[in-house]
Protein backbone atom coordinates (compact mmCIF):
# COMPACT_ATOMS: atom_id res chain seq x y z
CA UNK A 547 0.00 0.00 0.00
CA UNK A 548 1.37 3.48 -0.95
CA UNK A 549 0.69 6.85 0.65
CA UNK A 550 0.03 10.10 -1.25
CA UNK A 551 3.78 10.58 -1.85
CA UNK A 552 3.95 7.16 -3.51
CA UNK A 553 6.07 5.81 -0.65
CA UNK A 554 5.16 2.67 1.26
CA UNK A 555 4.49 3.75 4.90
CA UNK A 556 6.41 1.89 7.62
CA UNK A 557 4.66 -1.26 8.80
CA UNK A 558 3.04 -1.41 12.22
CA UNK A 559 5.23 -4.49 12.70
CA UNK A 560 8.39 -5.16 10.70
CA UNK A 561 10.23 -8.46 11.17
CA UNK A 562 13.53 -9.25 9.50
CA UNK A 563 15.31 -12.58 10.07
CA UNK A 564 13.21 -13.03 13.23
CA UNK A 565 14.20 -16.14 15.12
CA UNK A 566 12.98 -17.42 18.49
CA UNK A 567 14.41 -20.23 20.60
CA UNK A 568 12.23 -21.97 23.21
CA UNK A 569 13.96 -24.53 25.38
CA UNK A 570 16.49 -26.21 23.10
CA UNK A 571 14.35 -25.74 19.96
CA UNK A 572 14.22 -23.08 17.27
CA UNK A 573 10.50 -22.32 17.23
CA UNK A 574 10.51 -19.42 14.73
CA UNK A 575 13.00 -19.60 11.87
CA UNK A 576 14.23 -16.44 10.16
CA UNK A 577 10.86 -14.80 9.53
CA UNK A 578 10.49 -11.74 7.30
CA UNK A 579 7.11 -10.02 7.25
CA UNK A 580 5.33 -6.69 7.57
CA UNK A 581 2.02 -5.98 9.29
CA UNK A 582 0.30 -3.07 7.57
CA UNK A 583 -1.03 -0.27 9.80
CA UNK A 584 -4.79 0.15 10.25
CA UNK A 585 -5.55 -3.29 8.79
CA UNK A 586 -6.59 -6.66 10.21
CA UNK A 587 -3.85 -9.24 9.70
CA UNK A 588 -4.75 -12.84 10.40
CA UNK A 589 -2.06 -15.16 11.69
CA UNK A 590 -3.13 -18.61 10.59
CA UNK A 591 -1.62 -22.02 10.89
CA UNK A 592 -1.98 -25.37 12.63
CA UNK A 593 -1.61 -25.85 16.37
CA UNK A 594 2.03 -25.61 17.46
CA UNK A 595 3.27 -23.74 14.35
CA UNK A 596 4.39 -20.75 16.45
CA UNK A 597 1.52 -18.24 16.38
CA UNK A 598 1.51 -17.52 20.14
CA UNK A 599 5.31 -17.35 20.19
CA UNK A 600 5.25 -14.78 17.38
CA UNK A 601 2.64 -12.70 19.23
CA UNK A 602 4.64 -12.88 22.47
CA UNK A 603 7.68 -11.63 20.56
CA UNK A 604 5.66 -8.72 19.10
CA UNK A 605 4.41 -7.62 22.53
CA UNK A 606 7.87 -8.07 24.05
CA UNK A 607 7.20 -10.91 26.49
CA UNK A 608 9.21 -13.59 24.65
CA UNK A 609 12.83 -14.37 25.59
CA UNK A 610 15.59 -15.43 23.15
CA UNK A 611 14.40 -13.34 20.19
CA UNK A 612 16.97 -12.86 17.41
CA UNK A 613 16.94 -10.72 14.25
CA UNK A 614 15.02 -7.46 13.99
CA UNK A 615 11.49 -6.88 15.24
CA UNK A 616 10.14 -3.33 15.17
CA UNK A 617 6.70 -2.41 16.50
CA UNK A 618 5.20 1.04 15.75
CA UNK A 619 8.72 2.16 14.83
CA UNK A 620 10.39 0.99 18.07
CA UNK A 621 12.11 -2.27 19.02
CA UNK A 622 9.52 -4.81 20.29
CA UNK A 623 9.20 -4.61 24.07
CA UNK A 624 10.32 -0.95 24.30
CA UNK A 625 8.75 0.60 27.44
CA UNK A 626 7.21 3.42 25.36
CA UNK A 627 5.08 0.78 23.58
CA UNK A 628 3.24 -0.31 26.74
CA UNK A 629 0.27 2.08 26.42
CA UNK A 630 0.26 1.75 22.61
CA UNK A 631 -0.07 -2.03 22.32
CA UNK A 632 -2.96 -4.14 23.65
CA UNK A 633 -2.49 -7.88 24.09
CA UNK A 634 -5.12 -10.50 24.79
CA UNK A 635 -3.75 -13.94 25.64
CA UNK A 636 -5.62 -17.22 25.19
CA UNK A 637 -6.13 -17.53 28.96
CA UNK A 638 -8.46 -14.80 30.31
CA UNK A 639 -6.53 -12.55 32.70
CA UNK A 640 -9.24 -11.12 34.96
CA UNK A 641 -10.10 -11.43 38.65
CA UNK A 642 -12.90 -13.97 39.14
CA UNK A 643 -14.01 -12.46 42.49
CA UNK A 644 -14.67 -9.02 40.95
CA UNK A 645 -17.54 -8.04 38.67
CA UNK A 646 -16.95 -7.14 35.02
CA UNK A 647 -17.14 -3.42 35.83
CA UNK A 648 -14.92 -3.75 38.94
CA UNK A 649 -12.28 -5.54 36.87
CA UNK A 650 -12.33 -2.76 34.30
CA UNK A 651 -12.38 -0.03 36.99
CA UNK A 652 -9.29 -1.64 38.51
CA UNK A 653 -7.32 -1.88 35.24
CA UNK A 654 -8.47 1.63 34.23
CA UNK A 655 -7.13 2.98 37.55
CA UNK A 656 -3.76 1.32 36.84
CA UNK A 657 -3.63 2.90 33.37
CA UNK A 658 -4.98 6.31 34.36
CA UNK A 659 -4.56 6.81 38.12
CA UNK A 660 -5.78 9.72 40.23
CA UNK A 661 -9.05 11.39 41.20
CA UNK A 662 -8.67 13.92 38.37
CA UNK A 663 -9.31 11.16 35.83
CA UNK A 664 -12.30 9.63 37.60
CA UNK A 665 -14.92 10.84 35.10
CA UNK A 666 -12.91 9.90 32.02
CA UNK A 667 -12.19 6.46 33.55
CA UNK A 668 -15.91 5.92 34.11
CA UNK A 669 -16.70 6.91 30.50
CA UNK A 670 -13.95 4.67 29.13
CA UNK A 671 -15.10 1.69 31.19
CA UNK A 672 -18.69 2.14 29.99
CA UNK A 673 -17.47 2.43 26.37
CA UNK A 674 -15.36 -0.73 26.42
CA UNK A 675 -18.15 -2.73 28.13
CA UNK A 676 -20.43 -1.64 25.28
CA UNK A 677 -17.72 -2.42 22.69
CA UNK A 678 -17.60 -6.07 23.77
CA UNK A 679 -21.38 -6.28 24.26
CA UNK A 680 -21.35 -7.04 27.99
CA UNK A 681 -23.53 -4.19 29.25
CA UNK A 682 -26.19 -6.57 30.58
CA UNK A 683 -23.50 -8.57 32.45
CA UNK A 684 -21.54 -5.57 33.78
CA UNK A 685 -22.45 -6.32 37.39
CA UNK A 686 -21.93 -10.10 37.18
CA UNK A 687 -18.96 -11.67 38.93
CA UNK A 688 -16.30 -12.64 36.38
CA UNK A 689 -16.18 -16.08 38.02
CA UNK A 690 -19.81 -16.64 36.99
CA UNK A 691 -19.30 -15.81 33.29
CA UNK A 692 -19.04 -18.26 30.40
CA UNK A 693 -15.66 -18.80 28.70
CA UNK A 694 -16.66 -16.60 25.76
CA UNK A 695 -17.85 -13.81 28.06
CA UNK A 696 -14.62 -14.02 30.05
CA UNK A 697 -12.50 -13.66 26.94
CA UNK A 698 -14.55 -10.60 26.01
CA UNK A 699 -13.73 -9.07 29.42
CA UNK A 700 -10.02 -9.60 28.62
CA UNK A 701 -10.57 -7.90 25.28
CA UNK A 702 -12.32 -4.99 27.04
CA UNK A 703 -9.26 -4.62 29.32
CA UNK A 704 -7.03 -4.40 26.24
CA UNK A 705 -9.30 -1.72 24.72
CA UNK A 706 -9.09 0.55 27.79
CA UNK A 707 -5.95 2.32 26.62
CA UNK A 708 -7.23 2.81 23.03
CA UNK A 709 -4.22 0.87 21.68
CA UNK A 710 -2.80 1.55 18.21
CA UNK A 711 -1.89 -2.11 17.86
CA UNK A 712 -4.10 -4.87 19.20
CA UNK A 713 -2.59 -8.37 19.40
CA UNK A 714 -5.25 -11.04 19.90
CA UNK A 715 -4.38 -14.69 20.48
CA UNK A 716 -7.27 -16.84 19.24
CA UNK A 717 -9.99 -14.53 20.60
CA UNK A 718 -12.89 -16.46 19.07
CA UNK A 719 -12.10 -19.93 20.44
CA UNK A 720 -15.21 -21.42 22.06
CA UNK A 721 -17.55 -18.66 20.88
CA UNK A 722 -20.82 -19.43 19.15
CA UNK A 723 -21.22 -18.24 15.51
CA UNK A 724 -23.22 -15.14 16.47
CA UNK A 725 -20.62 -13.96 19.01
CA UNK A 726 -17.82 -14.72 16.55
CA UNK A 727 -19.51 -12.60 13.91
CA UNK A 728 -20.10 -9.77 16.42
CA UNK A 729 -16.47 -9.85 17.53
CA UNK A 730 -15.22 -9.73 13.93
CA UNK A 731 -17.56 -6.79 13.30
CA UNK A 732 -15.98 -5.06 16.31
CA UNK A 733 -12.46 -5.69 14.93
CA UNK A 734 -13.51 -4.12 11.60
CA UNK A 735 -15.02 -1.12 13.38
CA UNK A 736 -11.81 -0.63 15.40
CA UNK A 737 -9.70 -0.79 12.24
CA UNK A 738 -11.97 1.41 10.11
CA UNK A 739 -13.03 4.05 12.67
CA UNK A 740 -10.04 4.23 15.03
CA UNK A 741 -7.28 3.12 12.63
CA UNK A 742 -6.32 0.31 15.02
CA UNK A 743 -3.92 -2.28 13.60
CA UNK A 744 -5.07 -5.76 14.54
CA UNK A 745 -2.92 -8.89 14.55
CA UNK A 746 -5.23 -11.80 15.29
CA UNK A 747 -4.42 -15.50 15.38
CA UNK A 748 -6.70 -18.39 14.58
CA UNK A 749 -6.42 -21.96 13.49
CA UNK A 750 -9.88 -21.83 11.94
CA UNK A 751 -9.29 -21.26 8.25
CA UNK A 752 -12.78 -19.86 7.59
CA UNK A 753 -11.89 -16.82 9.73
CA UNK A 754 -9.23 -15.99 7.13
CA UNK A 755 -11.88 -14.51 4.87
CA UNK A 756 -12.61 -11.85 7.48
CA UNK A 757 -9.03 -10.50 7.44
CA UNK A 758 -7.56 -7.85 5.13
CA UNK A 759 -4.26 -9.72 4.99
CA UNK A 760 -2.96 -13.10 6.09
CA UNK A 761 0.26 -14.52 7.37
CA UNK A 762 0.07 -18.26 6.77
CA UNK A 763 2.42 -20.14 9.10
CA UNK A 764 3.68 -23.69 9.32
CA UNK A 765 6.37 -25.21 11.56
CA UNK A 766 7.91 -21.91 12.57
CA UNK A 767 8.00 -20.38 9.11
CA UNK A 768 5.78 -17.97 7.16
CA UNK A 769 4.54 -19.81 4.07
CA UNK A 770 2.92 -16.72 2.55
CA UNK A 771 1.86 -13.17 3.39
CA UNK A 772 -0.84 -11.61 1.23
CA UNK A 773 -4.55 -10.79 0.93
CA UNK A 774 -7.01 -13.72 0.97
CA UNK A 775 -7.93 -12.96 -2.67
CA UNK A 776 -4.31 -12.87 -3.86
CA UNK A 777 -3.53 -16.14 -2.05
CA UNK A 778 -6.49 -17.91 -3.63
CA UNK A 779 -5.67 -16.56 -7.10
CA UNK A 780 -1.95 -17.35 -6.87
CA UNK A 781 -2.60 -20.96 -5.88
CA UNK A 782 -5.68 -21.46 -8.09
CA UNK A 783 -7.70 -22.40 -4.99
CA UNK A 784 -11.34 -21.89 -4.10
CA UNK A 785 -10.73 -21.50 -0.36
CA UNK A 786 -7.92 -20.39 1.96
CA UNK A 787 -7.74 -23.91 3.36
CA UNK A 788 -7.04 -25.23 -0.15
CA UNK A 789 -4.51 -22.42 -0.74
CA UNK A 790 -2.77 -23.33 2.52
CA UNK A 791 -2.52 -27.02 1.55
CA UNK A 792 -1.20 -26.02 -1.89
CA UNK A 793 1.50 -23.86 -0.26
CA UNK A 794 2.43 -26.68 2.16
CA UNK A 795 2.89 -29.09 -0.79
CA UNK A 796 4.85 -26.46 -2.71
CA UNK A 797 7.19 -25.85 0.28
CA UNK A 798 7.69 -29.62 0.74
CA UNK A 799 8.53 -30.04 -2.97
CA UNK A 800 11.07 -27.17 -2.79
CA UNK A 801 12.64 -28.72 0.33
CA UNK A 802 12.93 -32.12 -1.41
CA UNK A 803 14.56 -30.50 -4.46
CA UNK A 804 17.08 -28.66 -2.26
CA UNK A 805 17.86 -31.86 -0.32
CA UNK A 806 18.71 -33.76 -3.53
CA UNK A 807 20.97 -31.02 -4.91
Ligand SMILES: Nc1ncnc2c1ncn2[C@@H]1O[C@H](COP(=O)(O)OP(=O)(O)OP(=O)(O)O)[C@@H](O)[C@H]1O
Pocket residue numbers: 568569570571573591592593594595596597598599600749
Ligand atom coordinates in the same frame (compact mmCIF):
# COMPACT_ATOMS: atom_id res chain seq x y z
N1 LIG B 1 7.82 -23.07 27.15
C1 LIG B 1 8.16 -23.73 26.05
N2 LIG B 1 9.35 -24.39 25.97
C2 LIG B 1 9.69 -25.06 24.85
N3 LIG B 1 8.93 -25.14 23.75
C3 LIG B 1 7.75 -24.51 23.79
C4 LIG B 1 7.28 -23.79 24.93
N4 LIG B 1 6.07 -23.28 24.65
C5 LIG B 1 5.78 -23.67 23.41
N5 LIG B 1 6.76 -24.40 22.89
C6 LIG B 1 6.82 -25.01 21.53
O1 LIG B 1 6.88 -23.95 20.60
C7 LIG B 1 6.15 -24.30 19.43
C8 LIG B 1 5.21 -23.16 19.08
O2 LIG B 1 4.24 -23.03 20.11
P1 LIG B 1 3.12 -21.91 20.04
O3 LIG B 1 2.35 -21.96 21.33
O4 LIG B 1 3.72 -20.64 19.64
O5 LIG B 1 2.20 -22.47 18.83
P2 LIG B 1 0.76 -22.01 18.36
O6 LIG B 1 0.79 -21.99 16.87
O7 LIG B 1 0.34 -20.77 19.05
O8 LIG B 1 -0.15 -23.22 18.85
P3 LIG B 1 -1.73 -23.22 19.29
O9 LIG B 1 -2.52 -22.88 18.07
O10 LIG B 1 -1.92 -24.65 19.74
O11 LIG B 1 -1.87 -22.24 20.42
C9 LIG B 1 5.42 -25.61 19.71
O12 LIG B 1 6.12 -26.63 19.06
C10 LIG B 1 5.53 -25.77 21.21
O13 LIG B 1 5.65 -27.11 21.56
